[in-house]
Amino acid sequence: MSVGEFVERFALVGAWIAVIAVFSVLKPDTFATSSNFAAILGSQAVLVVLTCALLIPLTAGDYDLSITGVLTLSQMMIGILNTRNGISVYVCIVAALLTGALVGLINGAFVVIFGIDSFIVTLGTGTFLGGVVLWISNSETFAGISSQLTGPVVVERFLGVPLAFYYGLALVIVLWYFLEYTSLGRQLLFVGRSRRVARLSGLRVGRLRWGALVASGVIAAAAGVLYAGITGAADPVSGAGFLLPAFAAAFLGATSIVPGRFNPWGSFIAVYFLVTGITGLALFGIQSWLQDMFYGGALVLAVTFSQIARRREEHVSGVREN
Amino acid sequence: MPEHPPVVALTHLSKSFGAVRALHDVDLTVRRGEVHGLLGENGSGKSTLIKILSGFHTPDTGSGLAVNGRPVSFPLHPGKFRSLGMSFVHQDLGLVPSLSVVENLLVGDLASRRRWRLSWPRERRRAAETFASFGLGLDPRAQVADLRPSDRALLAIVRAVQEIRAHTADDGSDYGLLVLDEPTVFLPARDRDQLFVLIRRIAATRASILFVSHDLDEIRGITDRVTVLRDGVVRGTVETARASGEVLVEMIIGRRLQALPIERKRTATGAAVSITGLNGRYARGVSLTVHRGEVVGLTGLLGSGFEEIPYYVFGARRAFAGRLAIDGRTYDLRAMSPSRALEAGVALLPADRHHDGSVGSLSLGDNVTVPALRKYRSRIGLNRRRMRSDARRLLAQFDVRPPDPRSTYQSLSGGNQQKALLAKWLQTKPSLLLLHEPTQGVDIRARQQIFRLTRKAAAGDTAVVCVSTDYDQLAAVCDRVVVFGRGRVGRELTGAEVTKERIAEQCYRVAENPSGRHLDAGGDA
Ligand SMILES: Nc1ncnc2c1ncn2[C@@H]1O[C@H](COP(=O)(O)OP(=O)(O)OP(=O)(O)O)[C@@H](O)[C@H]1O
Ligand SMILES: [Mg+2]
Secondary structure, eight states: OOHHHHHHHHHHHHHHHHHHHHHHHHSTTTTSSHHHHHHHHHHTHHHHHHHHHHHHHHHTTOOOTTHHHHHHHHHHHHIIIIIISOOOHHHHHHHHHHHHHHHHHHHHIIIIISOOOHHHHHHHHHHHHHHHHHHHHTTOOEEOOOHHHHIIIIISEETTEEHHHHHHHHHHHHHHHHHHHSHHHHHHHHHHHOHHHHHHTTOOHHHHHHHHHHHHHHHHHHHHHHHHHHHSEEOSSGGGGGHHHHHHHHHHHTTSSSTTSOOHHHHHHHHHHHHHHHHHHHHTTOOTHHHHHHHHHHHHHHHHHHHHHHHHHHSSTTOOOO | OTTSOOSEEEEEEEEEETTEEEEEEEEEEEOTTOEEEEEEOTTSSHHHHHHHHTTSSOOOTTOEEEETTEEEOSSOOTTHHHHTTEEEEOTTTTOOTTSBHHHHHHHHHHHHSOOSOOOHHHHHHHHHHHHHHTTOOOOTTSBGGGSOHHHHHHHHHHHHHHHHHHHHHHOSSOOEEEEEESTTTTOOHHHHHHHHHHHHHHHTSSEEEEEEOSOHHHHHHHOSEEEEEETTEEEEEEEGGGOOHHHHHHHHHSSOOOOOOOOOOSSOOSOEEEEEEEEETTEEEEEEEEETTOEEEEEESTTSSGGGHHHHHHTSSOOSEEEEEETTEEEEGGGOOHHHHHHHTEEEEOSOHHHHSOOTTSBHHHHHHGGGGGGGBOSSSBOHHHHHHHHHHHHHHTTOSSOOTTSBGGGSOHHHHHHHHHHHHHTTOOSEEEEESTTTTOOHHHHHHHHHHHHHHHHTTOEEEEEOSOHHHHHHHOSEEEEEETTEEEEEEEGGGOSHHHHHHHHHHHHHSTTSOOOOTTSOO
């Protein structure tokens, strides 16, 4: 590995450490506390899981903009079924995951069978789901989700950090292994880079794209479960705010660890880099609108950087063909 | 022989793309252990037939296929070809440029086997061993985009050969089929010879070969039988040894081909375009003068740097030093860029047309009119109608088939893509036209057309540089040929010296002794 390559791969890690160091020096007694770190790590598990969901179709060359719709629906299903109908949390979780799979199946059907662009399809289904959530919830928030869920998500801790963090970490590891060391993961990558070559090579392009969308549906639903567990409630609107951060993390992550490729470790670091920056600034009393500016700006910069890295990978634009 | 079932038997194979009938009622039989040539002009349906075998296209109903005597029904699901014992080198190679060499090499394996514990270090080691066994030194970690075109072709060939070997090694009595769609266009002569040795060896091991090429010498050298397609219809299958060159040509184009006498001015008189002191990673103090009205060939052995010259001049590759004098103006080649080159009147037809030459998903009309867009600017946007009619005329003039500006560039056959690109650049009437392997993958008739168009461009007061390893072609179109060795101008051939044999001989000579003479190629040597 050359020096340049090393710098490129670990620049984001370095930036993260630098952000931590700066805030630790400036705010030693509010920022550099174990409770603050625990809060940072625990609070972002939802985003980590949601970004993992997004990475799978992105690797296969498709967008999934319905992930936050699925997240909100899943969270709301748990909220309603558990708090209002008193159904066991475990049953609720299974129902939520199945619903996520169903949304993925529907997305995939439009994308694969009818050949419609995934961006359009998932934008539509995502918006549709937003409407469904408002309808079934009557725009109300459902609080008081059973401790059977909140317990193993935020209440219980390991090394002082809520278990939610470890769920996200475990998913990152599993997804990283899947994409990097299994033939199926590499098949997705081929499909994402050139559908034509993938087909000529005998890959089942349609099935793979479809499967990727189902996987993102299920994992986005899992993110919804986690969100319900962390907040102990279900509200019909806040989930939508995760969409941009998830994309920012996915694209920023693609500039790091394995530059030029969407990868879970890069995204994991990106998520925590972004939230560390925001948390630190918040300690200076800077407003919450800053968060939007931070994520928005990071998304554009990340895409710019990954484009530069990608261009080095691809040399010419327009290599990704249909 | 006939007591064994043929390896592949296609019957009544037809395929239409909308109104375009690419194949019509084709019967093709490949016998056990034979090398079967598939011939035909650009757009005659060869690649379409091959893509049907690979399951990429689904043929029209009524088409039949039997492999090793067993009927197989269409559509073939993806990857089916593998279990039938086929492997392919597609015309555009079927590589993903943004992925690594080892990943591309493994794609068949990744597609056909569920593997849950890939070890990349081990795969890279195996890949390196594989390449070594073929006498190649490809780096498994490299990006395919960074490889030279010849190495990309070799990678695709090695991949297909590996797959066919794996098949013939572990199966009972079934034969495999290795399909090579114009595998030689990117290969220098030495690799081509090696490939033929390899083909012979594979044909001796329970495998047959389907081989596509426009080069009749190659076809005669390697095939046992050939099938000729014209406009998607089989015009006959013959034993190669029994068919003379003229017979084959006549089957291919449907009439005799008159050799076109190419008139050339052996003494150049027009204003000069000159390159002086060009230095770069692959060029050492290259100076060249090309007169308007003449065609100068640049050649040498692979790696001798000649093929990089047009890219330096066009600004597609950074030069360390050098100047270009053209139309009374001088440009510093260090600061050259493609847009400045175009303004200066330089046009380049790159060899790697898939990546450098065009936008595959745009329409043909848009692709060919891009360099002349300024012409179509009217007060309200672009004059699309005139653009379209001009494009149509241009395509007809260059015999691009089909000459429909609305079809996408991607849907053209390989050779027609090349003709479309030539049309695109020649219409700009450049002062200096740089051609890199201009007849790569084009059929015999189009080859002659391109020769003629090249001469015509020169006659129309363009200075033409033709960069090629095709000595036949150089001998046919060039007034002068400059032979490179180790990035330097080695030797210049003029007048009666411009023959295929002399050029070939000098390429090797100069490679052995590149610093022998160091001359200004512009002067009368
Ligand atoms: N995807 C497609 N859509 C529309 N037309 C197509 C498509 N693919 C091929 N064609 C058309 O089918 C015909 C046969 O093309 P094909 O690529 O098989 O020719 P070929 O014999 O391989 O020619 P070449 O020697 O130039 O490679 C051409 O007229 C081409 O334009
Ligand atoms: Mg072809």
